[in-house]
Amino acid sequence: MTQNAILLNQLLNLSQQELEHTKIRFNLNNGHVDPIEVFKTNPEEVNTNWLLWREKNNRFHVGDIVISLVRISNDHYLFTAVKTITKDLGVHNGVAYDADERLESSNFDGRVIVNFHKNFQASVREALKVIDSLEVTEVLPDLFNDNHFPGYDSVRLSYSQLGNIIHNQLFDWNAALENQKAVYLITDKKSGKLYVGSATAERGMLLERWRTYIKNGHGGDVALKQLVNEKGFDYVKSYFQYSILENYNARVDDAIVLARESWWKLTLGSRAEELGYNRN
Numbered sequence: 001m002t003q004n005a006i007l008l009n010q011l012l013n014l015s016q017q018e019l020e021h022t023k024i025r026f027n028l029n030n031g032h033v034d035p036i037e038v039f040k041t042n043p044e045e046v047n048t049n050w051l052l053w054r055e056k057n058n059r060f061h062v063g064d065i066v067i068s069l070v071r072i073s074n075d076h077y078l079f080t081a082v083k084t085i086t087k088d089l090g091v092h093n094g095v096a097y098d099a100d101e102r103l104e105s106s107n108f109d110g111r112v113i114v115n116f117h118k119n120f121q122a123s124v125r126e127a128l129k130v131i132d133s134l135e136v137t138e139v140l141p142d143l144f145n146d147n148h149f150p151g152y153d154s155v156r157l158s159y160s161q162l163g164n165i166i167h168n169q170l171f172d173w174n175a176a177l178e179n180q181k182a183v184y185l186i187t188d189k190k191s192g193k194l195y196v197g198s199a200t201a202e203r204g205m206l207l208e209r210w211r212t213y214i215k216n217g218h219g220g221d222v223a224l225k226q227l228v229n230e231k232g233f234d235y236v237k238s239y240f241q242y243s244i245l246e247n248y249n250a251r252v253d254d255a256i257v258l259a260r261e262s263w264w265k266l267t268l269g270s271r272a273e274e275l276g277y278n279r280n
């Protein structure tokens with residue numbers, strides 16, 4: 001603990017009496033889904049589906065105050081919500097409680113990063129046992145989002161990351177992609193198959209082109225549409241990755257971009273059915 005540290009409860013201002021029936025849920029990557037990525041796309045999914053979920057054991061009771069912390073990395077957590085349990089729904093393996101948001105601290109939801117070394121296995125902990133170790137390291141000016149545009153040669157996005165950029169209209173990404181032509185690559189990380197595509201003035205610039213994949217998974221491309229029909233949209237959401245092979249400003253002739261698209265299809269062999277999803 002650093003000298004003159006600011007503790008989380010100095011912002012939340014829970015009384016000693018309230019802390020006696022307050023619990024903290026530490027939301028961590030479960031091996032399949034990382035809740036910090038979920039939060040960036042849909043904060044309410046974390047603050048309801050993750051926070052209020054019950055498997056077998058009854059973690060909370062009516063009247064309990066529950067705090068949601070989501071691991072960002074190592075010992076850094078994002079505070080996302082405080083809620084009061086109002087009803088036990090009697091559900092197991094699902095969202096098991098109704099809860100009201102604590103309005104007094106809602107301005108801090110998704111904006112406070114705390115440092116805490118979790119040395120226990122349980123996902124839920126009584127607040128009194130840890131509250132004095134939750135040190136505030138940063139209060140953000142806006143809702144947490146660390147997906148800053150890294151440069152065209154460093155773009156490699158999962159479906160959920162791209163969806164976050166599209167749905168939340170992240171300024172630096174929008175500015176970088178909305179007027180950009182490109183040859184891009186979609187990688188199916190499960191099968192290893194590739195799809196090479198292009199963004200041109202005729203088909204919409206890169207941001208608009210990628211927006212269609214977030215909308216339906218296939219963007220109107222024949223083989224990708226067939227894949228979605230056979231394996232479902234969730235397959236795309238789980239396994240597709242999006243990157244940029246070459247980028248061009250809006251003044252470059254579409255014919256040049258299309259020629260480079262063909263070159264990459266030949267180079268990567270993505271027209272071969274066993275290697276890729278390109279059919280032209």
